[in-house]
Amino acid sequence: IEGTVTDTEDGPVDATVSHDGGFVTTADDGEYSLIAQPGDREVTVEAFGFEPDESVVTVQEDEFTEHNVTLEDAVDAMVATDLPEFVESGSSAEGTIDAANVETFTASLEGEIDADHVDLYVDGDHVEWGESVTFDDPRTGTISVTVEPDDGVVGSFAVDATAGGLDDEVDVFMGPTTVYDEEIDVAVVTSTPGTDFFGEDTVDDIEGISPQFDAELLYRDDVQDLIEDDDIESYDVYVVHRFFTEVDPAFVEEFAEATESNDVGSVYLDQWGLFNSDSIKLLSQATGDPSAVSDGGGFLEDFGPTFEPTQPDHPIFDDVAEEGESVLIHEAAAGDISFFDGYTGATLANASGSTEGEPTEGPAIAVDDGTQTVLAASLGRTTFVESGAFTEDANRILGNAIRFSDADSPIEQVSGQPDRVSPGESIEVTYSVEEIREYELTLLNEQSTLEEEDLTVRVNGNVADFDQALAYDDLTDEEFTIEVESDADVAGSVVLNHRFQVERDDVFDPADDNYFSGTGPTAVYDPPLSVPDDVESINEAAEVIESGGTIAIGDGTYEEQVYIPEGGKRNLTITAADGASPTIEIPDDADPGEVPTESPVGLVSTSGALTIEDIEVNATDQGAGIFVDGDVTMTNVTVQNAGESFPGIQIGVGGLFSLTEADADIEN
Helix, strand or coil: CEEEEECCCCCECCCEEEECCEEEECCCCCEEECCCCCEEEEEEEECCCECCEEEEEEECCCCCCECCEECCECCEEEEEECCCCEEECCCCEEEEEEEEEEEEEEEEEEECCCHHHEEEEECCEEECCCCCEEEEEEEEEEEEEEEEECCCCCEEEEEEEEEEECCEEEEEEEEEEEEECCCEEEEEEECCCCCCCCHHHHHHHHHHHCCCEEEEEEEHHHHHHHHHCCCHHHCCEEEECCCCCCCCHHHHHHHHHHCCCCCCEEEEEECCCCCCCEHHHHHHHHHCCCCEEEEECCCCCCCCCEEEECCCCCHHHCCCCCCCCCEECECCCCCCEEEEECCCCEEEEEEEEEECCEEEEEEEEEEECCCCEEEEECCCCCCCCCHHHECHHHHHHHHHHHHHHHCCCCEEEEECCCCEECCCCEEEEEEEECCEEEEEEEECCCCCCCCHHHEEEEECCEEECCCCCEECCCCCCEEEEEEEEECCCCCEEEEEEEEEEECCCCCCCCCCCEEEEEEEEEEECCCCEEECCCCCCHHHHHHHCCCCCEEEECCEEEECCEEECCCCCCCEEEEECCCCCEEEECCCCCCHHHCCCCCCEEEEECCCCEEEECCEEECCCCCEEEEECCCEEEECCEEECCCCCCCCEEECCECCCCECCCCEEEEC
16 A cells, blocks of 8 residues: 555654554655555554544556555644653753644643642743633644742642633543652661672662762761760661671661651661672561561562552552552562561562562561651562662652651650560650551550450550540540550560551641551569569560570470570570579470471570570480570580481581671581
């Protein structure tokens, strides 16, 4: 099929000519030639600014069929240069529209910013939103659109415009554009020179997400100096890329406490792999919140790991995900992810992938509104998942996490739970809250060993129940005190989650105005923690005990594999009670899955700095007696009946990705 496409004045038209077998575009003179099979073919001719033409053309065998088309003028408009994705408050966002035969132009403002605080300019002239602009002559060419938010206005907007002409209309949508108030100073925290892998890449990626971010790389020693000089507020947000395994857990805990104020935000990254991003894992080891970190993926796994949002309406997923949508994290050759468990804040999304063909999934994005903390597992840069592998949506989540962490929260944790109280004493938590409507306290049962019936709740001095929504009619700004008192005859641990519903806007939305914060754990007992008087087993004692605490074991044989995990429990002492001679005995047919080794062990510790005194371990010919990954002091310790080829005592562990040094002081 060959021919010429012209307008009503016989001028050539730049058009697309197509049928179900292919398409071509016309030459400068409007001519075209399109191959087609013989028979009747439905040919469509389309061009910007013209009504489309559809005709049935009969194609002859071995002949050219001539098909000339004259297109009628039509109104048309399309975005030529879109509005920028980000603009600073008080600055202009500029875009252009290609127009054809446009006689009138009307624009309305969409989004969360009030139109009274945003000026519109069309071709440089100020125009009211919703006001129709009439051109002296039908516009064929460019229409410029400039949007200027007032200084101090923040939020997002879009422009929904209508171009009219020739008794028809065309809709044009520009944006969305996010308006930010000022730059956010971001410190990307990494380990030390020489072990800093992908820290600079993280800096570059953050600055590439938005001009709002001014990022700088800081080493651990730099951060330590800021803490010691009380200058931690020198940066708005700390994005922690990598602590590295040899970091002192006390530093991680000190850093977490220093950034709990609402004046400073923190975003923790993590990822599986070689030279990995590890900040959530080491936060877990130092504080126990989250309680554990896991990995998934690796080479030759399924590609396409995703975030599965559980709260897609949260600001961290702005312009990313709708209800029920998955978000592709990265497109690296290895489908690596990391995730965590047991976080006291609010989980917003899981990371989903597969390991050795089996589905793997766990919490990956979580926030604590009381401390402006974000956990962003699976977003750390590594050897296997480098910067360029992350999707635009994944980077947008990272940018949103930084903004969320920097934003003012209506709740702020003033004081958290104490490490330990005696039975009958109160665990007290204080928050500063703005415009509160509702409060609800939840006992996190998976992380707590005490039960609701063991505890009495008081909110601002008034007795309340767990999971009871307390309503407040008068919206006030006040300090909010929560007391949880245990019975006098119990021992255990308490971890709490707090939900505050506040009113921040003229339009109140209960779903959007809920804020969550976690506190704890608090150990409840009179020291030392006694087995079996306070708790029945040594493992239960290990769940309850706080850093620096002592577990005193009474007479008897305790058939259990004792596991003292990492997670905020350092400098523990396990000892015999006065005059007692306890024995830890690996039970018959012990399950090695109960401990992080490949075989049964009588006592395993991956916590930092452990003292063991006056204890006997019977390995019952099944495995090792004692395994300690960390510093240890042992006095008067006996191990008997270690299994064939198993050590009585093993200290320190080496592997492909980590090597732990340990100081050992062993007597008798």
